[in-house]
Amino acid sequence: MYNGKSKSRRNFIKKTGLIGTGVFIVPRHVLGGVGYTAPSDQLGLAAVGSGGKGDSDIRNAYQKGKNRVVALCDVDPASAKGSYKTHSDVNKYLDYREMLEKEKDIDALTISTPDHNHAKIAYDCMTMGIDVYVQKPLTHTIAEARLLSKTAEKYKIVTQMGNQGGSSIGVPKIKEWIDQGKVGKVHTIYAWTNRPVWPQGINHPAANPASKPETLDWDLWLGTAKSKPYSPGVHPFDWRGFWEYGTGALGDIGCHILDAPYKALELGYPSSVECSATNVFKKMWVPEYTPEGCPISSMVTLDYKNSPHNTDGIKLIWMDGGLTPTIPEEIKEEFIMNFDVGNSSGIMMIGDKGVITSEIYANNPTLYVKGEEPVVFSTRNQPDVNHVHASTWTEACKAGYGSKEHKELTSSFDYSGPFTETVIMGNLALRSRDLRKVLGERGNGRKVLNYYGRKKLLWDGQNMKITNLEEANAFVSKEYRKGWELPI
Numbered sequence: 001m002y003n004g005k006s007k008s009r010r011n012f013i014k015k016t017g018l019i020g021t022g023v024f025i026v027p028r029h030v031l032g033g034v035g036y037t038a039p040s041d042q043l044g045l046a047a048v049g050s051g052g053k054g055d056s057d058i059r060n061a062y063q064k065g066k067n068r069v070v071a072l073c074d075v076d077p078a079s080a081k082g083s084y085k086t087h088s089d090v091n092k093y094l095d096y097r098e099m100l101e102k103e104k105d106i107d108a109l110t111i112s113t114p115d116h117n118h119a120k121i122a123y124d125c126m127t128m129g130i131d132v133y134v135q136k137p138l139t140h141t142i143a144e145a146r147l148l149s150k151t152a153e154k155y156k157i158v159t160q161m162g163n164q165g166g167s168s169i170g171v172p173k174i175k176e177w178i179d180q181g182k183v184g185k186v187h188t189i190y191a192w193t194n195r196p197v198w199p200q201g202i203n204h205p206a207a208n209p210a211s212k213p214e215t216l217d218w219d220l221w222l223g224t225a226k227s228k229p230y231s232p233g234v235h236p237f238d239w240r241g242f243w244e245y246g247t248g249a250l251g252d253i254g255c256h257i258l259d260a261p262y263k264a265l266e267l268g269y270p271s272s273v274e275c276s277a278t279n280v281f282k283k284m285w286v287p288e289y290t291p292e293g294c295p296i297s298s299m300v301t302l303d304y305k306n307s308p309h310n311t312d313g314i315k316l317i318w319m320d321g322g323l324t325p326t327i328p329e330e331i332k333e334e335f336i337m338n339f340d341v342g343n344s345s346g347i348m349m350i351g352d353k354g355v356i357t358s359e360i361y362a363n364n365p366t367l368y369v370k371g372e373e374p375v376v377f378s379t380r381n382q383p384d385v386n387h388v389h390a391s392t393w394t395e396a397c398k399a400g401y402g403s404k405e406h407k408e409l410t411s412s413f414d415y416s417g418p419f420t421e422t423v424i425m426g427n428l429a430l431r432s433r434d435l436r437k438v439l440g441e442r443g444n445g446r447k448v449l450n451y452y453g454r455k456k457l458l459w460d461g462q463n464m465k466i467t468n469l470e471e472a473n474a475f476v477s478k479e480y481r482k483g484w485e486l487p488i
Helices: 005-015 028-032 053-065 077-086 096-102 115-126 142-155 170-179 218-222 248-257 259-265 385-399 413-432 470-475
Strands: 044-048 068-073 091-093 108-111 131-135 159-162 186-192 272-277 281-283 298-304 314-319 346-351 354-359 366-369 437-441 447-450 457-460
Touching: 044 053, 044 096, 053 068, 053 077, 053 108, 053 131, 053 385, 068 077, 068 096, 091 096, 096 115, 108 115, 108 385, 115 131, 115 142, 131 385, 142 413, 159 385, 159 413, 170 259, 170 354, 186 248, 186 259, 248 259, 248 298, 248 413, 259 346, 259 413, 272 413, 298 413, 413 457, 413 470
Parallel strands: 044 068, 044 108, 068 091, 108 131, 131 159, 186 314
Antiparallel strands: 186 346, 272 298, 272 457, 298 314, 346 354, 354 366, 437 447
């Protein structure tokens, strides 16, 4: 239950400079010199997942000492040795639940774990009044994203999803061009990436408990997922390619690429989704069946009918595994994006008067209008978006829920929750694509199969429900291991 601990603790500290009837405020520069931050203005920080991306997340939130790190947590201390060395004087934990129970000075917390545990950790923190910064994608399922959005509002939590490109100066520039009608009505969006760059298109790899690192608590790593022996083909990074733990190429990079069009065009919930994916053949005429693994390459099409920028509808086409869109004829001569150098991921927004492109993180957006020179808005010299994205969150935490700083955050859960839902919607279609039933058997012994989920799925966003294929709704949420449940 929320106990107001974090906010009231900071208010208490701020008032301790006034005692009785006497006032003895000492100027900060006298206490600590130029650049000194008083303890009353420091946020008490913790991290769950302190290695890899978690190392940079807590470092950016720490802001070179503007805030205090009070505790760190990682299921494998060896992977977190960087942050553990930097903050050698704080308590370290394997289990975040123990940390939350014992540490009473945590105001805000970064979460940088595999996707399948994001929601559980964030929910537990928010219900205790702790502000949270959660790596992208915000959650593992659509239902989890909806839950976290509602929980943040209920408990008045300052939140941010870790899609740092959302704080790029390229995003408001793209929105400005759209709002000014530079390309007219946008009707089609293409987004593409070279991801996955890890193994995909396979089922869960074989277990090998003997190869588990001695420092890793595998049971805690599994968290919400089913209990099973350690597999080196899953940990430490390749979990991204398996539905039980990851969200594939879409979940990994979609929140970085799709933020600008989703935000600028106010897309909201999609009305339908359909997909196609690459088949893998190890035996002639018999495609591999890998429902446990994300596809090696796919294309997802989402239809949006509610954007105020085009009431006739907008189509978003996502491509991964190295697929790229055809360059529109009207800008072919002027087109300057090189898909092979620095642009392995990007977007293209096509309107009836022109085209807008950008690299990943909304970097270097470019405006094309037929017959005119392309306009490139350079983001080369902008501040480090990783630092900006985390530091603006910590300042908003200090200012409080509903403050100007909070409202200016680029990816708080009121926005990034619905945004994550639209990203994960593509995965719902990809998983439905593997639904099948046996209709019979041919004379040569091969089964006759009906892949009945391979069609356009109609989505009721308000009620989180596929309306024309009940079996697809199994992928809106998931089963949770006992002791790791969420109220979904």
